[in-house]
Amino acid sequence: MEQDIAQMRKALIRRAKKQVQERYSETDVDIIRAISVLGDLDNAFNLLAENAIEWYGGHFPELQSIVRDNEAYLKIVKEFGEKENISEKKLSKLLGETGKEKRIEEKAKSSMGSPVKKNALEELQLLASNALALKAERKKLQEFIEKEMEKLAPNFSKVAGGILGARLMANAGGLKQLAMMPASTMQLLGAEKALFRHLKNKKIKGPKYGFIYGHSFVKQVPGKNKGKAARSIASKLVLAVRADYFGNKKDVSKEMIANLEKRVAKLK
Amino acid sequence: MFTLEEIFPEIFEHEGKIFTKNLVPSVKVYGEKLLKIDNVEYRQWDFFRSKLAAAIKNGLNEMPIKQGSTVLYLGAAEGTTLSHVSDIIGKTGIAFGVDISERVMRKFIGMCEQRKNVMPIIEDARKPWTYKAFLEERKIDLLFQDVSQPDQARIFLKNTEYFLKKGSAGMLVVKAKSISQKSDVGSVFGKELGALTDQFKIKQVVNLKPFEKDHVLALCEKL
Ligand SMILES: C[S@@+](CC[C@H](N)C(=O)[O-])C[C@H]1O[C@@H](n2cnc3c(N)ncnc32)[C@H](O)[C@@H]1O
Numbered sequence: 001m002e003q004d005i006a007q008m009r010k011a012l013i014r015r016a017k018k019q020v021q022e023r024y025s026e027t028d029v030d031i032i033r034a035i036s037v038l039g040d041l042d043n044a045f046n047l048l049a050e051n052a053i054e055w056y057g058g059h060f061p062e063l064q065s066i067v068r069d070n071e072a073y074l075k076i077v078k079e080f081g082e083k084e085n086i087s088e089k090k091l092s093k094l095l096g097e098t099g100k101e102k103r104i105e106e107k108a109k110s111s112m113g114s115p116v117k118k119n120a121l122e123e124l125q126l127l128a129s130n131a132l133a134l135k136a137e138r139k140k141l142q143e144f145i146e147k148e149m150e151k152l153a154p155n156f157s158k159v160a161g162g163i164l165g166a167r168l169m170a171n172a173g174g175l176k177q178l179a180m181m182p183a184s185t186m187q188l189l190g191a192e193k194a195l196f197r198h199l200k201n202k203k204i205k206g207p208k209y210g211f212i213y214g215h216s217f218v219k220q221v222p223g224k225n226k227g228k229a230a231r232s233i234a235s236k237l238v239l240a241v242r243a244d245y246f247g248n249k250k251d252v253s254k255e256m257i258a259n260l261e262k263r264v265a266k267l268k
Numbered sequence: 269m270f271t272l273e274e275i276f277p278e279i280f281e282h283e284g285k286i287f288t289k290n291l292v293p294s295v296k297v298y299g300e301k302l303l304k305i306d307n308v309e310y311r312q313w314d315f316f317r318s319k320l321a322a323a324i325k326n327g328l329n330e331m332p333i334k335q336g337s338t339v340l341y342l343g344a345a346e347g348t349t350l351s352h353v354s355d356i357i358g359k360t361g362i363a364f365g366v367d368i369s370e371r372v373m374r375k376f377i378g379m380c381e382q383r384k385n386v387m388p389i390i391e392d393a394r395k396p397w398t399y400k401a402f403l404e405e406r407k408i409d410l411l412f413q414d415v416s417q418p419d420q421a422r423i424f425l426k427n428t429e430y431f432l433k434k435g436s437a438g439m440l441v442v443k444a445k446s447i448s449q450k451s452d453v454g455s456v457f458g459k460e461l462g463a464l465t466d467q468f469k470i471k472q473v474v475n476l477k478p479f480e481k482d483h484v485l486a487l488c489e490k491l
Contacts, residue, residue: 004404005362009380009387012402016377016388023370248369 027152032170034145035163041138048131049074055124059083059116062107066100071135076104077128081121083108153244158253159236159260160215167211168237179245187212187234212237217264225267232263270305276331278356279313279324286313286324288355292382297351311355315479318349319414319441322479323487329472330487332410332437336360340408340431342393342423343367343415343441347376347386353412354383361385362406366399368392393423396430408432414441421463428467432490438468444482461486 049070056073057064060083067073072095079094080086086108091101116124146162153175157165171189172178178186188195190210198206208227212218212234221229236256243252272280272287280287287303287310294309296302301312313321324331333339335358344350344365353363365380366389367373373390380386391398393415408431413424424440432438442460461470468488476483 006384008402008404009384012387012389013377013380016373016380016390019390020370020374020377246371 023152027148028169028175031145031148031152031166032174034141034148035166035170038138038141038145038163041134041141045131045134045138046070048127048134052077052124052127052131055127057113059113059121060108060111061113062111063104066104066107071132072098074128074132074135078125078132081125082116083111083113153241154249155240155243155251155253155256156237159233159240159256164211164214167214171211175241175245179241181238181241183231183235183238186237187230217260220264221267229264229267232260236260272305272310276324277334278358279331280310286315286321287311288313288352291355291358291385295382297379298346298348311352313352314348318352319476319480319483319485320349320412320439321352322476323439323474323485325479326474326476328474328485328487332439332487333357334409337409338406339363339410339412340403340427341365342411342413342427344376344388345369345372345414347379349414350376350386351379351383354386357385359385362387364389364399364403366391366393393427394419396427400430403431408436410437410439412439416443421460424464425467428490434490436490438464438486438488438490440464440486440488441476442484442486444484464488467491 053064053070053073056077063073063076063083067076075094076086076091079090086105088101088105091104092098095101142163145166146157149157149162149165149169153165153169156169156178159165160168168186168189169175169178172181181189188207188210189212191207192210194207198204209218209230212230213226215230215233217233218226218229236259240253240256243250270282272282275281275286278288280289290302290309290311294302296311298314298317300314300317303310303312313324315322315325333353333356335356337357338361339353339357341350341353341363344367347365350363350365354361357363363386365376365386367376368391370390373388377388380388387402389399389402393413411424411427411432413420413427415423417423420440420442424438428438440461444460461473464470464486467490469491470486470488472487474485474487476485
């Protein structure tokens, strides 16, 4: 009997320690890594895409002005190869109805681009599919970050949005640092360069927002009010992250978001 | 001469302050005062830090926790109160401390490593089935709850259903503020405790003023 209790106690302590570990030690580290990789994947994708687009531009120069989205462009390169293979029907299958299919086919037929050598096209298509693979990885990574953020800091990630929340947290150095932060600092996270410039030379205006500029609510208000919107959001974010860090998992995000929506409506 | 009066089993009073015998001598749990008399070390039990201590101070007339008791404690937090419960139940008792927050439990786990009669369970007290297995059909002498949640009475009843037998004791801390900011304190206590009367005989309701605002501790017995 007494031995049973001793064993049970050890097991319970082990279990509780593991739960604490899972909740705190690793997750913010993984997210911080992942958000940095996300930025690198974006850069790498853009670099490869630009190269591929320029290369394919010799063969089908008209395409770039019709298809602005890099991912869609690369899909066309990968799927069709020579512009002569492009057809309206297959295009809508590949990209969904975009309303541009017909024009692309027409332009392909009347293009002033020069023929492309078969082995060069192979290289080019390989480049396109590598870039697209990076894009796919990026999407997966984004989902990972959003999911982990939701687990680590549910209130904060709902108010900020998963990716923006992760950026803020990475910039702060971790969840704990984020939870200790005053709203004014939160508002300017990501604006360090502008802040330093301002501090060095007071004639340059100080920044009004950092990463928060990317928040959907800031986007909805006109330029002159963006600073105000950023401040309101920052003040809620601080409360949200404290609720996550110090609180007991209560959902306080709904009320905060409703509050912000009202505020944003006034600033529009 | 320094004299301690045993006001409940293993709970001692001196000059209006109360103490328990330190199960782990020379170790403090939350910065409380230690006191040595006749080679026995006592820990002062702070009325402002522990609602159970406040209830004792304010005239609780029965103490269901004794040497050897098995206690299920919901809302363990950092274990301030539980550390004294651990002193009282001694080596033959067991206390299970449940709390939903990993943050507060970090400190509590450290305490469990030193006090062999306390066990940490990180779960939501709304879901007793998640920790039922750990209690291994043990008879629970006391269900203590202090979770500051709006549905505190429901949580208490849910756990009652799982763990309490006829005659077992219950202690529920009701925080009126956590139910509704507006309705007046008295009626909230009434409403919350009213929900218990089907299952419990309510023996005493102790107001925790001035140590805690808008709190009472209800002592009850399972019918
Ligand atoms: C006021 S504190 C308890 C203090 C403790 N009784 C003492 O005197 O040392 C309330 C605790 O309840 C916990 N809690 C809140 N909701 C809970 C739930 N649903 N299940 C378990 N614990 C909960 C909180 O994490 C917090 O630690």
